[in-house]
Amino acid sequence: MSKGLIVTDLHVSIEDKEILKGVTLAVEPGKVHAIMGPNGGGKSTLAHVISGRPGYTVTGGSVSFDGHDVLEMEPEERAALGLFLAFQYPVEIPGVTNTTFLKTAVNAQRKARGEAEMDPMAFLRLLREKAKLLYLPDDMLKRPLNVGFSGGEKKRNEMLQMAVLAPKLAILDETDSGLDIDALRIVAEGVNAQRAPDRSFLVITHYQRLLDYIVPDVVHVLADGRIVETGGPDLAKQLEKTGYAEYAGTAA
Amino acid sequence: MNHISAAPFLEDHAHLAAALPGGGPVAALRAAAAAAFRDQGLPHGKVEAWRYTRLKDLESTSFGRAAPAVVAAAPRGAGLAVEAVRIVLVNGRYAEHLSTPGLPAGVTVKSLCACLEAGDAEVLAALDGGADFAQAPMAALASAWLEDGAVLSVDAAVAVAPIVEVVALAVGDTPAMSFPRLLVRLGAGASLTLVETFTGPAEGVYAVNAVSEMVLGAGAALKHYVLQAEGKAATHVSLGRCAVPENGRYEGFVLQLGGKTARHEMRLKMVGAGGEAQLNGAYGVRGEAVCDTTTVVDHIAPETTTDQVFKGILDGRSKGVYQGRVQVWRDAQRIVGNQLHKALLLSRAAEVDCKPELEIYADDVKCSHGATVGELDGDQLFYLQARGIDAVTARALLMRAFIGEVLDTISDEAVRAAFAARADAWLDAEGAKR
Numbered sequence: 001m002s003k004g005l006i007v008t009d010l011h012v013s014i015e016d017k018e019i020l021k022g023v024t025l026a027v028e029p030g031k032v033h034a035i036m037g038p039n040g041g042g043k044s045t046l047a048h049v050i051s052g053r054p055g056y057t058v059t060g061g062s063v064s065f066d067g068h069d070v071l072e073m074e075p076e077e078r079a080a081l082g083l084f085l086a087f088q089y090p091v092e093i094p095g096v097t098n099t100t101f102l103k104t105a106v107n108a109q110r111k112a113r114g115e116a117e118m119d120p121m122a123f124l125r126l127l128r129e130k131a132k133l134l135y136l137p138d139d140m141l142k143r144p145l146n147v148g149f150s151g152g153e154k155k156r157n158e159m160l161q162m163a164v165l166a167p168k169l170a171i172l173d174e175t176d177s178g179l180d181i182d183a184l185r186i187v188a189e190g191v192n193a194q195r196a197p198d199r200s201f202l203v204i205t206h207y208q209r210l211l212d213y214i215v216p217d218v219v220h221v222l223a224d225g226r227i228v229e230t231g232g233p234d235l236a237k238q239l240e241k242t243g244y245a246e247y248a249g250t251a252a
Numbered sequence: 253m254n255h256i257s258a259a260p261f262l263e264d265h266a267h268l269a270a271a272l273p274g275g276g277p278v279a280a281l282r283a284a285a286a287a288a289f290r291d292q293g294l295p296h297g298k299v300e301a302w303r304y305t306r307l308k309d310l311e312s313t314s315f316g317r318a319a320p321a322v323v324a325a326a327p328r329g330a331g332l333a334v335e336a337v338r339i340v341l342v343n344g345r346y347a348e349h350l351s352t353p354g355l356p357a358g359v360t361v362k363s364l365c366a367c368l369e370a371g372d373a374e375v376l377a378a379l380d381g382g383a384d385f386a387q388a389p390m391a392a393l394a395s396a397w398l399e400d401g402a403v404l405s406v407d408a409a410v411a412v413a414p415i416v417e418v419v420a421l422a423v424g425d426t427p428a429m430s431f432p433r434l435l436v437r438l439g440a441g442a443s444l445t446l447v448e449t450f451t452g453p454a455e456g457v458y459a460v461n462a463v464s465e466m467v468l469g470a471g472a473a474l475k476h477y478v479l480q481a482e483g484k485a486a487t488h489v490s491l492g493r494c495a496v497p498e499n500g501r502y503e504g505f506v507l508q509l510g511g512k513t514a515r516h517e518m519r520l521k522m523v524g525a526g527g528e529a530q531l532n533g534a535y536g537v538r539g540e541a542v543c544d545t546t547t548v549v550d551h552i553a554p555e556t557t558t559d560q561v562f563k564g565i566l567d568g569r570s571k572g573v574y575q576g577r578v579q580v581w582r583d584a585q586r587i588v589g590n591q592l593h594k595a596l597l598l599s600r601a602a603e604v605d606c607k608p609e610l611e612i613y614a615d616d617v618k619c620s621h622g623a624t625v626g627e628l629d630g631d632q633l634f635y636l637q638a639r640g641i642d643a644v645t646a647r648a649l650l651m652r653a654f655i656g657e658v659l660d661t662i663s664d665e666a667v668r669a670a671f672a673a674r675a676d677a678w679l680d681a682e683g684a685k686r
Contacts, residue, residue, distance in 0.1 A: 051638050052634075052637070052638070053634050053638075054630065054634065074637065074642070074643070075634060075637035075638050076637045076638075076639075076640050076641055076642045076643070076646075078638075079637070079638055079639055079640035080640050084638075085638050087635065087638075090635070091629075091631050091632050091634075091635040093632050093635070093636075093650070093653060094653060094657065095652070095653025095654060095656045095657045096649055096650075096652075096653045101636075101639070101649075102639075104641055104645070104649065105636075105639035105640050105641055106640075108639075108640045108641045108642060108645065109639075109640035112640065112642075144653075161639065165639065165640070
């Protein structure tokens with residue numbers, strides 16, 4: 001059984017328009033991979049397809065995680081397997097408190113894995129401890145999920161969810177977008193605190209800035225639906241200087 | 253269809269009514285009510301107030317008057333799961349042996365039958381909001397057969413601590429109509445938390461035609477929570493009326509979860525300056541059922557405030573109706589009247605009819621109305637699923653959140669929890685089906 005995320009020749013369309021045109025990628029446990037690239041290149045599509053968002057048609061290729069064919073699974077089954085998507089635009093849900101939501105999620109995943117529900121007091125302790133690390137005040141835990149949260153608070157709340165759910169693979173979909181430098185640092189610290197030998201990250205970003213704080217092992221450039229270049233952390237720095245112009249040609 | 257005959261419901265009325273309790277004035281009220289119902293016939297779609305809700309089963313099935321029934325004990329779960337002083341009506345008749353013995357100080361409960369027999373003129377005068385039968389055909393039918401019910405009185409300045417629950421229980425296995433009748437009188441400055449619970453056989457065909465009057469003294473405060481939990485083949489029609497006096501407070505909540513055809517109508521008259529009313533509610537309707545919530549709010553006095561929020565969840569081929577009428581009289585200046593109806597459709601075949609009506613004759617008023625109809629949000633569902641919550645649970649969570657927002661406006665904690673539990677049970681039946 002191959003560990004980690006393996007994407008093989010993935011083709012994905014939205015309403016007959018091909019967005020991903022054969023993406024191949026492998027993220028081993030413990031590694032941080034960054035995916036950079038121009039807007040419209042397919043970065044978010046890749047994140048959504050891996051996590052099971054409806055509305056995409058996979059026309060070819062495969063995605064496996066720890067040997068499981070995730071494309072055959074419901075989003076909640078993928079989550080129970082250990083996949084986590086930090087949303088670019090976290091959804092507001094009035095009437096469901098942050099705490100209720102997270103407790104439901106934790107216990108749903110545990111149930112799916114055949115584990116016992118978490119003791120409510122132990123859950124609250126865990127939640128408070130993780131919230132503190134992200135400088136999230138207690139009252140945000142009692143408020144309806146993401147309702148009235150600022151952009152930065154929403155992203156920190158995504159990091160809180162990640163910390164509490166402790167996934168094996170976290171996909172960060174442009175988590176840095178809309179963040180000021182302080183919020184960016186808090187989010188990055190949140191990610192770095194979670195780095196572990198059995199946990200990998202797929203960090204999707206348009207800008208190199210985030211990668212100053214979350215130093216990746218591997219950097220990929222995704223443009224026009226394909227991985228057009230793969231390299232080390234230096235590739236990100238180089239892109240910061242040159243931009244994505246040189247990949248524009250690959251769109252032809 | 254301009255008239256649906258009232259005759260089947262008034263068969264042999266003159267003869268049978270003569271055997272009902274009370275003297276001449278009561279007989280005169282019955283006769284006037286019967287005449288009014290005969291004139292109007294059964295409400296139908298051409299009558300504006302009944303445009304969306306046809307009482308189909310009453311049109312097609314012969315419903316006799318529900319007979320008196322002896323019930324040894326109220327069925328489990330008939331009442332709300334709260335600590336309460338209970339008053340039980342069986343087929344509309346006061347059942348003393350099922351009701352809580354011993355009442356809090358300052359509270360009296362009598363059977364309406366006894367009040368009619370004793371010729372209690374005050375009680376008679378309080379019934380039927382001045383015999384306004386032309387505007388209330390079904391209440392006219394109920395008064396044509398006026399026989400029994402409960403009269404609950406609270407002395408002035410008494411704050412009743414326990415919840416008082418009136419359980420209207422329908423029993424029997426033949427299609428029959430019962431007429432639960434409730435009169436609540438609060439003295440000046442008194443306060444009461446009242447629950448009205450309507451329930452009956454889960455599967456049986458029956459009809460309930462209920463009328464509740466609430467008479468408040470100056471500065472009195474009433475919390476009035478209605479749970480309509482009739483069986484799934486039932487026809488339920490109820491009318492509540494309350495006049496909110498000077499500095500009076502009315503907090504109402506109507507939760508409708510049962511019935512095949514159900515209509516709850518609440519009429520509020522804001523008759524004294526400084527009066528405030530909140531009238532909220534929620535409903536769940538599925539299958540082929542119809543659930544109608546109608547409100548009529550009259551701002552008669554200046555400086556009165558009313559606020560209404562109703563939310564419904566609809567599935568299958570069901571129909572939800574909200575009619576909210578706000579009338580502001582010419583001298584009712586500086587009033588506030590808001591209303592909002594939100595419906596969540598789980599099925600494309602379900603139908604929502606929402607009819608706000610504002611009639612304003614004063615010029616210094618703040619009135620608003622709003623209505624939304626939506627489906628479960630796909631982005632919200634995916635967000636929950638992406639965190640590991642299965643689709644059925646995620647849907648239930650979102651539905652609970654939708655209804656929860658309005659349930660949270662119930663200020664009595666115990667009732668709020670009990671109503672939420674009833675709503676949850678309804679939603680669980682929803683989830684299990686998928």
